[in-house]
Amino acid sequence: MTSIPKALAVFATLFYLSGCSTLPDQQAELSTDQPTVLITGANRGLGLEFARQYADAGWNVIATCRNPAAAVDLKTLALRHDRVRIERMDVTSDAQVAAVAEKYAQQPIDVLLNNAGIYGDLESQTLGSFDYDELKKVLDVNTIGSLRVSVAFLEQVLASQQKKIISLGGGMGTPSIGRMFGGHYFMKMSKAAHLSAMGTLVADLQHTGVMIVMISPGRVDTQLMRDSGWTGKSTPAETAAAAVITLIGRLEPDMNGRLIMFNGKTVPW
Numbered sequence: 001m002t003s004i005p006k007a008l009a010v011f012a013t014l015f016y017l018s019g020c021s022t023l024p025d026q027q028a029e030l031s032t033d034q035p036t037v038l039i040t041g042a043n044r045g046l047g048l049e050f051a052r053q054y055a056d057a058g059w060n061v062i063a064t065c066r067n068p069a070a071a072v073d074l075k076t077l078a079l080r081h082d083r084v085r086i087e088r089m090d091v092t093s094d095a096q097v098a099a100v101a102e103k104y105a106q107q108p109i110d111v112l113l114n115n116a117g118i119y120g121d122l123e124s125q126t127l128g129s130f131d132y133d134e135l136k137k138v139l140d141v142n143t144i145g146s147l148r149v150s151v152a153f154l155e156q157v158l159a160s161q162q163k164k165i166i167s168l169g170g171g172m173g174t175p176s177i178g179r180m181f182g183g184h185y186f187m188k189m190s191k192a193a194h195l196s197a198m199g200t201l202v203a204d205l206q207h208t209g210v211m212i213v214m215i216s217p218g219r220v221d222t223q224l225m226r227d228s229g230w231t232g233k234s235t236p237a238e239t240a241a242a243a244v245i246t247l248i249g250r251l252e253p254d255m256n257g258r259l260i261m262f263n264g265k266t267v268p269w
């Protein structure tokens with residue numbers, strides 16, 4: 001028979017996961033004996049896999065997402081790992097990004113993972129049916145959001161040992177890949193502008209030891225891939241995240257500013 005304390009604990013866990021309760025009291029301070037990763041868009045897809053795998057490897061994980069109350073998988077992860085913190089952070093919000101940066105002002109961040117992204121509605125970015133409001137949304141998340149987050153947490157990255165700012169994707173923003181097929185304007189434009197912003201950041205941060213690298217994970221089976229209209233072969237998020245994490249761990253100084261495929265090949269841009 002289940003004991004009363006155990007039954008209460010099960011009830012409390014279910015209540016917490018259901019989103020009816022707020023997050024458990026989370027200490028902002030994380031241990032200093034392990035490296036720290038901050039991930040944007042960590043509630044699903046690749047972001048969730050990054051959170052899981054870094055947590056399993058013993059890292060401190062600051063997992064950010066737009067709606068923590070609904071982030072059931074992340075909350076389950078945080079129940080298993082006391083080094084996982086969940087924070088509300090919409091990358092399009094100056095106030096939310098500033099609030100999380102302030103909360104973790106003293107926390108060195110070894111890897112800042114700009115993962116949050118949207119594809120945007122496909123028809124709206126097809127010649128003949130452009131919707132420029134959709135373009136603004138895509139730029140707001142993919143381009144402005146990743147720059148906003150990179151700058152907001154720069155001090156914490158500079159204070160860390162590894163000093164890495166990593167962004168997901170970018171291949172579609174390169175002329176070599178972007179011109180291979182028509183359509184998909186807004187996604188391509190947002191990633192091209194993102195590459196430009198990160199390239200400029202590389203120049204501004206030279207001699208600081210910060211490494212800025214864009215990593216293309218390949219075609220990964222996530223919501224974003226489905227939004228792109230792709231129905232061909234794809235890699236499970238678990239496999240792709242593992243490959244990206246391995247690559248991040250093996251980055252060499254001469255890879256600074258590069259766009260690198262998940263298999264380690266550089267994409268010129």
Ligand SMILES: NC(=O)c1ccc[n+]([C@@H]2O[C@H](COP(=O)([O-])OP(=O)(O)OC[C@H]3O[C@@H](n4cnc5c(N)ncnc54)[C@H](OP(=O)(O)O)[C@@H]3O)[C@@H](O)[C@H]2O)c1
Pocket residue numbers: 040041042043044045046047065066067089090091092114115116117118141145168169170216217218219220221222223224225
């Ligand atoms: N999947 C692929 O084949 C592929 C290929 C190349 C590059 N990438 C890149 O990989 C990254 C992750 O994408 P994914 O494939 O894992 O797609 P996904 O499953 O659709 O996940 C996207 C994540 O971004 C979050 N997000 C969207 N808007 C946000 C905002 N304003 N603020 C904070 N978070 C926001 C989403 O949160 P909500 O649940 O709140 O919407 C979700 O957690 C993207 O940058 C994408 O460009 C993916």
